[in-house]
Amino acid sequence: MVKISQLLSTYSFMGLIRYLRMRMLGKVVLITGNCHCCGNCCRKINLEGARGWLRSEKEYYAVLDKYPEYERFQITGKDDQGFLQFSCTWLTDQSLCRDHDNRLPLCTNFPDKSLYFCGGKLPPGCGYAIAEVRPFDKYLEDALKGGEK
Numbered sequence: 375m376v377k378i379s380q381l382l383s384t385y386s387f388m389g390l391i392r393y394l395r396m397r398m399l400g401k402v403v404l405i406t407g408n409c410h411c412c413g414n415c416c417r418k419i420n421l422e423g424a425r426g427w428l429r430s431e432k433e434y435y436a437v438l439d440k441y442p443e444y445e446r447f448q449i450t451g452k453d454d455q456g457f458l459q460f461s462c463t464w465l466t467d468q469s470l471c472r473d474h475d476n477r478l479p480l481c482t483n484f485p486d487k488s489l490y491f492c493g494g495k496l497p498p499g500c501g502y503a504i505a506e507v508r509p510f511d512k513y514l515e516d517a518l519k520g521g522e523k
C-alpha cells in the first residue's frame with residue numbers, strides 16, 4: 375500500500391486532495407487550448423527531482439549533478455505550495471526561447487497533467503485550460519448499468 379508521505383512527495387497537499395477527489399468521482403484531467411507564445415510558463419517553473427517536486431536549493435543542486443542542462447534555470451523563490459520556483463535564462467526579451475528546437479522535454483510537454491497534482495496552476499494569460507472531467511467510458515458504464523435494471 376502506498377504511504378501518504380510517498381504520495382506527498384509526488385503531489386502537494388492540495389494536489390493530493392485533487393487526486394483523491396477525482397478518483398472518488400471517477401474524473402480525469404483534460405487539457406485543452408493552445409500556446410500563443412507569451413513565455414509566461416518559462417518565468418514560473420517548478421522542477422521535479424527523483425523524490426518529487428523540488429523544495430530546497432540542496433535538492434536542486436543534486437538534480438544539477440545528474441542533469442547539467444537544468445543550469446539554465448534560476449531560482450526566483452517559492453510558490454504557495456512551498457515548491458521552488460525558477461525562471462529560465464534562455465527566455466529572450468521577446469519572450470521567445472533562445473533555442474526552441476533544443477528545448478527540454480519539460481518545455482515541450484507543458485502543460486503536463488502533473489502540474490495539476492503538484493497543486494499548481496497555469497500561468498496568467500496561458501492559452502491552455504485545465505479541467506476535471508468525467509470520461510466518456512464512465513458515462514457509458516452508467517448507461518449500461520441503467521439498461522441492466
Ligand code: SF4
Binds near residue numbers: 415466471472
Ligand atoms: S528552454 Fe526555452 S522553452 Fe524551455 S523554459 Fe527555457 S525559454 Fe522556455
Ligand code: SF4
Binds near residue numbers: 408412414416484485
Ligand atoms: S504560458 Fe501557455 S501560452 Fe504562454 S508560452 Fe507557456 S504554454 Fe504558451
